[in-house]
Amino acid sequence: LWNVDNLKEGESASPAIIEAGLCINRGEAVAFPTETVYGLGADAANDKAVDEIFAAKGRPGDNPLIVHIGKLEQWQDLASYVPDMAQKLATSFWPGPLTLVVPKKQTVSEKVTAGLSSVAVRMPDHAVARALINAAGVPVAAPSANRSGRPSPTKAEHVQYDLDGRIAGILNGGDAGYGLESTVVDCTGEKAVILRPGGITKEQIESVLGVNQVQQTSTIREEEAPKAPGMKYRHYAPSSPLVLVDDHMENYIEKERQAGKKVGVLAVEENKNTFQPLAHLFISLGSVENLEDIAAHLYHNLRIADQSDVDIILCETFLKRGIGTAIMNRLEKAASGS
Numbered sequence: 001l002w003n004v005d006n007l008k009e010g011e012s013a014s015p016a017i018i019e020a021g022l023c024i025n026r027g028e029a030v031a032f033p034t035e036t037v038y039g040l041g042a043d044a045a046n047d048k049a050v051d052e053i054f055a056a057k058g059r060p061g062d063n064p065l066i067v068h069i070g071k072l073e074q075w076q077d078l079a080s081y082v083p084d085m086a087q088k089l090a091t092s093f094w095p096g097p098l099t100l101v102v103p104k105k106q107t108v109s110e111k112v113t114a115g116l117s118s119v120a121v122r123m124p125d126h127a128v129a130r131a132l133i134n135a136a137g138v139p140v141a142a143p144s145a146n147r148s149g150r151p152s153p154t155k156a157e158h159v160q161y162d163l164d165g166r167i168a169g170i171l172n173g174g175d176a177g178y179g180l181e182s183t184v185v186d187c188t189g190e191k192a193v194i195l196r197p198g199g200i201t202k203e204q205i206e207s208v209l210g211v212n213q214v215q216q217t218s219t220i221r222e223e224e225a226p227k228a229p230g231m232k233y234r235h236y237a238p239s240s241p242l243v244l245v246d247d248h249m250e251n252y253i254e255k256e257r258q259a260g261k262k263v264g265v266l267a268v269e270e271n272k273n274t275f276q277p278l279a280h281l282f283i284s285l286g287s288v289e290n291l292e293d294i295a296a297h298l299y300h301n302l303r304i305a306d307q308s309d310v311d312i313i314l315c316e317t318f319l320k321r322g323i324g325t326a327i328m329n330r331l332e333k334a335a336s337g338s
């Protein structure tokens with residue numbers, strides 16, 4: 001664990017970052033903070049290093065990785081061409097929590113793209129992340145730094161809990177900012193398709209490309225969307241069942257209690273006084289007035305619920321608007337539809 005908590009934007013790499021960059025050059029996998037969640041990075045051009053990522057995470061090999069760049073020029077090493085909409089989105093939102101899927105150069109490893117003809121690219125808005133990529137001097141393939149099936153890590157401790165002993169090291173840069181993974185936008189077709197909602201909202205993307213130039217995957221049938229292999233896996237799943245409750249939370253708590261279950265409740269601070277006395281464990285998600293704050297702590301709260309002794313977790317739902325869309329997307333995946 002290397003502490004780099006106090007690196008400021010624009011500051012040159014500290015010794016810890018240089019050492020982590022050398023690990024990447026040696027073909028090892030290193031965890032690092034970004035403004036979304038912690039990533040597990042390796043040299044995108046080194047197949048054996050990329051294998052290390054899949055092995056450490058226990059991730060299926062047919063789920064492609066995002067390639068992280070530190071400088072805009074690196075895009076040219078990865079994309080066979082940059083579609084106009086991708087250029088516009090990069091100009092507006094990079095560095096930032098937006099991943100752009102573009103046609104790949106032949107030289108980009110099939111291990112990284114899982115055999116797809118496209119590659120997902122992102123420039124993170126985090127001084128430590130970019131300093132690491134620039135220290136390594138190569139594009140860095142990095143999924144979220146959790147064991148496959150666990151919530152993405154938003155703190156170095158989460159990475160340690162999931163991957164200790166399985167990776168070369170962890171750069172500890174404190175809490176990740178957004179707390180949810182980047183928005184993934186497919187730019188290979190006629191319209192931009194949001195494959196995964198995240199920190200950059202549909203509304204923001206529409207403001208750059210125009211409302212009728214943007215689609216969301218939920219409007220596309222699963223069979224017609226083979227471009228998003230990540231979608232067929234169950235993600236972020238807690239070990240006790242998670243159930244989303246739209247309304248009448250009290251009734252559901254009571255029903256589960258009567259069935260002899262220890263009930264955990266995840267709800268907004270405003271509902272604490274109502275639900276806490278009824279539940280075995282109450283976890284406040286934050287104020288409904290501040291959805292950014294709820295997003296930032298969501299995975300940490302899911303981990304706490306997961307590590308508690310409850311038999312079932314009941315969680316409130318949110319309006320699918322702005323960042324609420326990304327919050328609900330992650331909760332629905334964690335609940336696998338219940």
Ligand code: TXA
Nearest residue numbers: 036038039064065118119120143144181182227229230
């Ligand atoms: O915020 C983030 O995006 C974080 C940080 C570390 O950058 N990374 C992250 O990576 O969430 P990961 O591997 O957990 O999620 C990447 C998603 C997966 O759902 C994957 O299927 C999709 O991006 N993806 C990667 N390459 C793709 C491609 N060529 N076409 C379509 N989807 C792709």
Ligand code: MG
Nearest residue numbers: 143144152181
């Ligand atoms: Mg992930």
